Amino acid sequence: MTFEGVKAKARVLAANPYQAPADDLPPALAGLSYDGYRAITFRPDASPRLGRYFSAQLFHRGFLQRKRVSLFLQPRGGPARPIPYASDLFDLGPDLKGQAFPPDLGFAGFRLHVAFDANAPGNQDEFLVFLGASYFRLRGFGQEYGLSARGAAIRTGGPGAEEFPDFTAFWICEPEAEARTIEIWAQLDSPSLAGAYRFEVAPGDPSVMRVEAALYPRVALDRLGLAPLTSMFLHGANGPGARRSEPFDDFRPQVHDSDGLAVVTRGERLWRPLTNGRAHPQISAFGVDPLEGFGLLQRERDFPAYLDVQARHEARPGLWVTPETGFGRGAVQLFEIPSREEYMDNIVAAFVPADPVPAGTERSVRYTLTTVDAEPVPVVPGALARVVSTRVGSAERLRPTTPPSPGRRLYVVDFEGPGLPADRNAAVSADVSASAGTMVDPFLEFVPQTGGWRLYVEWRPPAPMPAGDVILRARLALGGTVLTETWDMPA
Numbered sequence: 015m016t017f018e019g020v021k022a023k024a025r026v027l028a029a030n031p032y033q034a035p036a037d038d039l040p041p042a043l044a045g046l047s048y049d050g051y052r053a054i055t056f057r058p059d060a061s062p063r064l065g066r067y068f069s070a071q072l073f074h075r076g077f078l079q080r081k082r083v084s085l086f087l088q089p090r091g092g093p094a095r096p097i098p099y100a101s102d103l104f105d106l107g108p109d110l111k112g113q114a115f116p117p118d119l120g121f122a123g124f125r126l127h128v129a130f131d132a133n134a135p136g137n138q139d140e141f142l143v144f145l146g147a148s149y150f151r152l153r154g155f156g157q158e159y160g161l162s163a164r165g166a167a168i169r170t171g172g173p174g175a176e177e178f179p180d181f182t183a184f185w186i187c188e189p190e191a192e193a194r195t196i197e198i199w200a201q202l203d204s205p206s207l208a209g210a211y212r213f214e215v216a217p218g219d220p221s222v223m224r225v226e227a228a229l230y231p232r233v234a235l236d237r238l239g240l241a242p243l244t245s246m247f248l249h250g251a252n253g254p255g256a257r258r259s260e261p262f263d264d265f266r267p268q269v270h271d272s273d274g275l276a277v278v279t280r281g282e283r284l285w286r287p288l289t290n291g292r293a294h295p296q297i298s299a300f301g302v303d304p305l306e307g308f309g310l311l312q313r314e315r316d317f318p319a320y321l322d323v324q325a326r327h328e329a330r331p332g333l334w335v336t337p338e339t340g341f342g343r344g345a346v347q348l349f350e351i352p353s354r355e356e357y358m359d360n361i362v363a364a365f366v367p368a369d370p371v372p373a374g375t376e377r378s379v380r381y382t383l384t385t386v387d388a389e390p391v392p393v394v395p396g397a398l399a400r401v402v403s404t405r406v407g408s409a410e411r412l413r414p415t416t417p418p419s420p421g422r423r424l425y426v427v428d429f430e431g432p433g434l435p436a437d438r439n440a441a442v443s444a445d446v447s448a449s450a451g452t453m454v455d456p457f458l459e460f461v462p463q464t465g466g467w468r469l470y471v472e473w474r475p476p477a478p479m480p481a482g483d484v485i486l487r488a489r490l491a492l493g494g495t496v497l498t499e500t501w502d503m504p505a
Contacts (some may be wrong), residue, residue: 015086015094015185020199020210021228025376026200027208028230035081035180040115043076051077053107060103062087065189067129068196069138072097073122074104075147082120083144084183088199094185097121123144124184126196128217128390130155141217147178148202150242153331154385155219160245160271161310163383165202165211165214166229167239167364171349181211194218201323206233208298220331220385229377238371239347239364241335241381243310245288246359247271247350251314251403252287260291262354266321269356271330274401275363276390276499277346279306282392283499285401289359292352296483296504299345308346309334310363313388313402331385336367343368389431399431399490399498400467402442410474423473423505429498430466431491438462442497444469446477446488451475451505453486473505 054074061069073079085097099121101114123145127138144150148165168177178204187197195216202209212226225241249261250268262269275286279302286298302308311332314320320327344367353360371377389400405426408418435442438460446453446469456471469488483504490498 015088015199015236015503017199017210017212017226020185020212023201024203024208024210024228024230028232028374032203032205032232035075035182037080038082039075039080039115040119042110042113043074043115044080046075046077046109049168050107051079053105053109055105055107057105061127062097062186064126064186064196065191066135067132067138067192067194067195069127070124070187071104071127071140071188072124074106075122076117079122079146081122081180081182083123083181085121085124086185088185090185090188090190097349124186126186126215128196130217130219132194138424141221142215142223142466144181144184144198144200146282148181152215152221152223152333152383152385154217154221155185156329157331157385158326158329160312160327161333161361162359163333164239164244164364165200165227165243166207166209167242167362168204168206168235169237169315170239170242170362170364171237171295171347177204177206179207179209181321196497202229206235207231207238221383223383224380226380227378229371229379231371231373231375231377234370234373236370237366239362239366240341240379241337241406242362243333243335244359245310245361245363246270246353246356246357247272247288247290247361248353249290249321250288251405253330254288267320267327268314268327269322270312270327272312272332272361273314274311275308275346275348276311276334277302277305277308278390280304283398284502285499286348286502287401287404289350290353290360292350296348296350298348298350298483298504300348300502301345302365303343305337305341305346306350307334307336307388307390308363308365309390310361311386311388311390313400315388322455332387334384334386334390336382336384337365338380338382341365341367341381342375348361397432398496399429399434399466401427401499401501402430402464403428404501404503421474423475424470425469425473425486425503427469427471427488428461428464429469430464431498433497434465434467434490435492436465440492442467442490442492444471444488444490446471447486448473448505449483449485450480451484456488458490475505
């Protein structure tokens, strides 16, 4: 097999009607509980070795992981070899003790391990997992798994039902013995789309994945999400989230895998804090021409902000998308779903081309995914300071009313990073605007505790309120030079 061969298989799939996968999961596996499925573990001594530094482990089907994924090992020379299922590859746990399943059961997915320390090849840690639909997770050294990437997003946010394409087969390419990178090919299929993917992964600090995809629509797609990212935001330091939203009764100050979306286009970097608590899902679009990069980031990196010893949200990575080819004109779209459940991924961000993708064509794209901490990758142009927190509250601080007046809201935005002067007397100015209503009395002050600057500004809504969101914006400048990214926030 070659990647060109995977592309040829995808073209054949797209030229024929979609065949839904068989729902043939044995009842004992289909009826597993969450705990029963988690009790199934792969035996580490059965891990296929991949060169000196890599190994693989496999996921059993069961519970919500119903669909069969075909797995192949592609040696450096010779034909691809199927990885056969056998029940004795796993400890099946107490609910399935003594049972065995047929050789054609297949797998639900796989994960890869690597020796981050080249001097200790036997000490390997997990860094990449493919499990469920076209989702996958990547982490760098010292990070915990958090948000997911996806192969493609179709009709996210409507109109029409969202579609979740499946990776149906993988070819894991055997690396050279001393290689520190590994390559994976994948076949994708769904009612609207077939495709072929190549992932070239270099795990480390950070981990970097180059993605090449060839997509073949069966139908015209007017909302095809490229390089989609999926995350969770329950509550955090971005204020209550939405007007009239209910607070969370939670001992943890913040709970999220990402706290904002960063978008870079020509001459500007924008930061949209994530919010939760609206009555309905929210779609925002950020036009880019060209797109230089975007990502869902976890900027809050301190344990006291979360106080969750087990989840370690402060160690969750951001993912940064750097486009190479095939993106063109379009918009980065952000989809935020109201949620009260921590396990629910309620945030989706993706690049959506301006023009529909016609049926019967090929759309080829290349991009890079990089695991990051608080900042985008260093190649982002300009030494712009960043937004580190957004807080919203009553503007009636001296004589508050109960409840607070909806006609006066105070926004407090903290900026930190390179380029901000350390002199409290510097003539830093704030450029603020609102798509409706009035921004009143913006005030800036130096924050000696952090070395950053804080903006206070009151927003007074119009009467009546317009339909849809009101967008507030702000950035800092000194002598005509922009110092910060643009804060972009729905009121």
